[in-house]
Amino acid sequence: MKGTAIILLVLGTPLVQAATPGEILASYRAEATRVSPGYRPSVAQGAHLYGRQFGVSEKMPACSGCHTARPSQPGRHVVTDKAIKPLAPTANAERFTDPAKVEKWFRRNCTEVVGRECSAAEKADFMTFVMEGR
Amino acid sequence: MNTPRMLNILLVCSLLPLSVAVKADDLCLFANAPPAYQAECGSCHIAFPPQLLGAGDWRQVMATLDRHYGDNASLDEAVRRTIADFLVGHAGPPSKVGAGGGAARPGALPRLTATPWFTRKHREVPRADWSHPKVKTPSNCGACHTRAAQGSYREREIVLPDGRRWED
Numbered sequence: 001m002k003g004t005a006i007i008l009l010v011l012g013t014p015l016v017q018a019a020t021p022g023e024i025l026a027s028y029r030a031e032a033t034r035v036s037p038g039y040r041p042s043v044a045q046g047a048h049l050y051g052r053q054f055g056v057s058e059k060m061p062a063c064s065g066c067h068t069a070r071p072s073q074p075g076r077h078v079v080t081d082k083a084i085k086p087l088a089p090t091a092n093a094e095r096f097t098d099p100a101k102v103e104k105w106f107r108r109n110c111t112e113v114v115g116r117e118c119s120a121a122e123k124a125d126f127m128t129f130v131m132e133g134r
Numbered sequence: 135m136n137t138p139r140m141l142n143i144l145l146v147c148s149l150l151p152l153s154v155a156v157k158a159d160d161l162c163l164f165a166n167a168p169p170a171y172q173a174e175c176g177s178c179h180i181a182f183p184p185q186l187l188g189a190g191d192w193r194q195v196m197a198t199l200d201r202h203y204g205d206n207a208s209l210d211e212a213v214r215r216t217i218a219d220f221l222v223g224h225a226g227p228p229s230k231v232g233a234g235g236g237a238a239r240p241g242a243l244p245r246l247t248a249t250p251w252f253t254r255k256h257r258e259v260p261r262a263d264w265s266h267p268k269v270k271t272p273s274n275c276g277a278c279h280t281r282a283a284q285g286s287y288r289e290r291e292i293v294l295p296d297g298r299r300w301e302d
Contacts, residue, residue, distance in 0.1 A: 059204065079204070080179040081270040081277065111206055 021089045021096035025127045031120035039121055046129025049122055056115035063113060063126075071130045090133030145285040161185055163285035164224055168216045174209055175217065180275050180282055182246060184224035188231050191244035192221040203243060226251070247272040266295035 025041070032039045050063045050071070059079055060066065066084055067075040072091040075084040086092040096102055110118035118126070147162035161183035175181045184192065196218035200208045209217070225231075231249040246252060256272075263269065268277055275282035278300075281291050292300035 077178055079271065081268070081274050082177075082179055108206060108208075 018098050019096075021127065021131055024096050024099055024102055025124055025131065027099070028120045028124040028127065032124050035119070036121065039124075041121075041124040041128040043125075043129050043132060045122075046125035046127070049118075049126050050129055054114050057112050060113050063109070065113075070134055072133050087130050088133040089131055096127065096131075161285055161287055164220070166220075168220055170213050171217050171220055174207075174213060178205070178207070179273065182273070182275075183285065184221045185226040186231060186246040186249065186252065187221075187225060187244055188228050188233055189222045189225035190233065191231075191246075192218065192225050194244060196221065198243065201243075245273075263294050263296075268295040 029039070029041055032041075050067075051069065053062045055061045065078050067087050071087040074086050076082065077084060085094070087095055089095045106118055106123055110116065110122075145162040146165045164184070167181075172181045187195070195202070196214060199214065200206050208214075226249075230251040231246075232251075263278070264272060266277075270277070275287070278292050278294055279287045280293050281287075289300055294300060
């Protein structure tokens with residue numbers, strides 16, 4: 001083809017399903033239990049974490065700022081306006097299937113929104129709430 | 135493969151020299167872009183065409199990811215280096231984007247929305263469109279360039295945030 005660009009079709013990128021959300025949750029739960037024996041993941045704690053206005057970051061005060069009040073709904077990045085797929089695995093099967101990716105986003109977003117890295121218990125609580133698919 | 139559809143068509147850069155490949159309306163995507171570029175940079179904002187900033191500016195952006203326009207976007211060193219090499223290798227020519235990018239002041243991060251090229255291309259856009267709530271930031275290319283994610287920025291594809299078509 002003449003010109004400076006060639007036109008190609010997008011091929012679907014294969015999904016690497018390294019783990020299930022349940023397996024990733026179990027791993028955080030096990031880690032939390034090592035720190036605090038008797039720990040049990042809590043939907044209520046997760047919901048609190050998800051909706052809490054930490055106010056550390058002016059533009060990103062809470063998880064719900066970008067991810068909306070309901071994890072089953074699509075969100076939007078508050079700074080760039082980029083569309084964000086739902087967090088809930090019931091609405092988006094790609095979520096929580098790659099442990100490294102999950103850990104990367106917890107690290108980034110906890111640092112940004114909470115102002116520090118989250119504990120394994122907080123991650124397990126968060127996932128337990130999000131996986132309810134509200 | 136399904137029937138070809140417009141939405142699925144990407145503008146992929148040819149192997150011609152960069153100075154030829156960089157066209158005003160077609161900020162073509164590079165077929166050799168490392169997958170990490172889309173995965174890491176494209177998760178919070180559009181994976182910007184590397185042509186929009188000069189090499190030195192990309193080096194600066196990629197050296198300060200822990201302070202990335204108000205966000206911490208730090209990466210593993212191997213991934214950071216891969217992406218930086220790609221961006222620097224496909225950076226825009228200084229004659230278009232300026233050697234110092236569009237940094238608001240010396241030492242500040244360069245902004246691809248403040249280069250001479252970007253400013254000239256957008257000089258006719260009314261202020262009201264920039265400040266429309268759907269736009270949020272000038273770097274939100276997709277707010278008006280409906281096929282920005284596909285690397286296409288043709289004028290006829292522009293839809294302003296209130297639904298107006300762009301007319302010269």
